Amino acid sequence: xxxxxxxxxxxxxxxxxxxxxxxxxxxxxxxxxxxxxxxxxxxxxxxxxxxxxxxxxxxxxxxxxxxxxxxxxxxxxxxxxxxxxxxxxxxxxxxxxxxxxxxxxxxxxxxxxxxxxxxxxxxxxxxxxxxxxxxxxxxxxxxxxxxxxxxxxxxxxxxxxxxxxxxxxxxxxxxxxxxxxxxxxxxxxxxxxxxxxxxxxxxxxxxxxxxxxxxxxxxxxxxxxxxxxxxxxxxxxxxxxxxxxxxxxxxxxxxxxxxxxxxxxxxxxxxxxxxxxxxxxxxxxxxxxxxxxxxxxxxxxxxxxxxxxxxxxxxx
Numbered sequence: 445x446x447x448x449x450x451x452x453x454x455x456x457x458x459x460x461x462x463x464x465x466x467x468x469x470x471x472x473x474x475x476x477x478x479x480x481x482x483x484x485x486x487x488x489x490x491x492x493x494x495x496x497x498x499x500x501x502x503x504x505x506x507x508x509x510x511x512x513x514x515x516x517x518x519x520x521x522x523x524x525x526x527x528x529x530x531x532x533x534x535x536x537x538x539x540x541x542x543x544x545x546x547x548x549x550x551x552x553x554x555x556x557x558x559x560x561x562x563x564x565x566x567x568x569x570x571x572x573x574x575x576x577x578x579x580x581x582x583x584x585x586x587x588x589x590x591x592x593x594x595x596x597x598x599x600x601x602x603x604x605x606x607x608x609x610x611x612x613x614x615x616x617x618x619x620x621x622x623x624x625x626x627x628x629x630x631x632x633x634x635x636x637x638x639x640x641x642x643x644x645x646x647x648x649x650x651x652x653x654x655x656x657x658x659x660x661x662x663x664x665x666x667x668x669x670x671x672x673x674x675x676x677x678x679x680x681x682x683x684x685x686x687x688x689x690x691x692x693x694x695x696x697x698x699x700x701x702x703x704x705x706x707x708x709x710x711x712x713x714x715x716x717x718x719x720x721x722x723x724x725x726x727x728x729x730x731x732x733x734x735x736x737x738x739x740x741x742x743x744x745x746x747x748x749x750x751x752x753x754x755x756x757x758x759x760x
Contacts, residue, residue: 478550487558504598536575543572547727571612636683647693656747663751692739706742
């Protein structure tokens with residue numbers, strides 16, 4: 445029986461003029477997008493408790509003033525579009541793929557276990573960037589209310605994410621680190637000539653400048669690729685055409701801070717044969733005082749991540 449994937453984005457906010465990443469946060473708190481899955485049921489005495497546990501866990505985390513909720517149906521639709529039917533126990537391998545699709549840095553799944561007239565709730569907390577798995581659990585009597593037990597578990601899970609985020613979330617890479625990594629992987633291999641054309645839109649607002657296209661072009665030029673200007677040049681001058689589309693949209697406001705989610709999809713096409721060489725996509729969530737800056741920052745970060753993965757594939 446298919447179970448519905450519940451998703452929530454956990455975002456702790458800090459006051460400042462720029463968005464704060466987990467690695468850069470010092471005096472403030474960072475953004476930890478988190479997805480919650482239905483719990484796996486083990487034992488006849490807990491039949492039907494899996495969805496109940498995840499529902500209550502979701503509700504318990506949502507009321508926390510430091511948490512930010514993204515629409516569940518929208519994210520579930522994104523996974524369905526990729527023909528992914530994820531429920532129950534999620535592997536670290538699945539977590540990496542889910543993270544790139546929905547922008548989640550942490551996944552929560554687990555089990556409800558009936559054993560020896562006791563109920564055990566076990567949560568697995570998975571970092572989508574590090575594949576690190578942490579755990580929390582609570583134990584109660586079979587007669588105990590499931591809601592009380594899940595609320596206890598929610599407190600532990602929230603505390604673990606806050607205290608051990610550095611184990612779950614990879615440090616944010618600086619631009620020079622991404623460029624150095626790509627150059628090291630490419631070595632002295634000849635680079636093809638590229639043309640980069642990425643359209644973008646911020647839902648409900650005018651697009652001022654192409655942040656994703658600019659970032660991808662910058663990464664390409666800094667790693668030795670010649671890039672033809674799509675406005676002034678001709679596609680015949682390029683060996684590979686990089687095409688993409690990105691959008692960003694308002695997620696939620698909490699006090700003075702605004703959360704924006706951006707999704708970017710990019711493909712590389714061989715101009716001579718029209719063969720698709722590589723495709724990639726990335727979703728990023730950013731928090732800032734300004735909706736416009738948050739949207740641009742999210743698209744810029746998504747483009748940098750895709751460029752780091754895609755550029756080495758273009759010289760193979």
